[in-house]
Amino acid sequence: MRFQGKLTNWNDDKGFGFVEPNGGGDRSFVHIKSFQKRSRRPAEGDLIIYEQVKEPQGKFKAINVSLVADRKVRPEPPKKSANPGALIVVTFSVILTATVLLKYLPPEVLYLYIATSTIAFIFYAFDKSAAKNGRWRTPESHLHFLSLVGGWPGAFYAQKSLRHKSSKTEFKRVYWATVMMNIFAFVWLFTGQGRHFLLAIVG
Structure with missing residues (x-):
């Protein structure tokens, strides 16, 4: 299941922070290596989309992360013109x-x-x-x-x-x-x- 949330407590020097899911829920740890095809480095307050996994210690971690801003809108299929x-x-x-x-x-x-x-x-x-x-x-x-x-x-x-x-x-x-x-x-x-x-x- 994919979630959307806000990046908080982001430490750019160390490349990690947390994400608070929209609508409430468990926050998850986010590492910069979990981002996929990002156009830039993440920043505090960015909206991200991610999957959530529970680690053995009971804490949650975000994986398969992407910036909402990077998600491309699917282009509409070209209309078929008369041949x-x-x-x-x-x-x-x-x-x-x-x-x-x-x-x-x-x-x-x-x-x-x-x-x-x-x-x-x-x-x-x-x-x-x-x-x-x-x-x-x-x-x-x-x-x-x-x-x-x-x-x-x-x-x-x-x-x-x-x-x-x-x-x-x-x-x-x-x-x-x-x-x-x-x-x-x-x-x-x-x-x-x-x-x-x-x-x-x-x-």
Whole structure:
């Protein structure tokens, strides 16, 4: 059990004194060696936190002592901010699904994104396993190509859930470049040229 009390009769030259617990009770002997990670030498009147043990002679001694002033307030856990990458993926997925359901785009476009995202996730998983076990790695150019042709949503969730390639700055820069290029291509599909292209592909 931990107590809080006031340091009294402190003899700094000899490094000992006593502590009177707040609220009353048995006072305890305090030695400077019982202090843990103190920022300065104790002084008369300091508030301290300590544990109390009873010595064979019947007297009490303070152990595991710390200055109240040294106790750090626990920082509040950082608030989770919205992940802009996740927001982009979710927003794009909703728009993609809506445009297919409303028949602005053929379902084959949705199938392409699902297929390439699935393949991208699998490639990321294989690459992480290869990195751990010293096997042949998947070239980064292959991962970027999958993102470029529509697998970037799956690649994004692979990076987050597998924690793979998520902290490599250069890789992330190229990845987001492929995302932007793919989104531009997606928007282009709604133009006259884009519609003609789709008709030529899916018939």
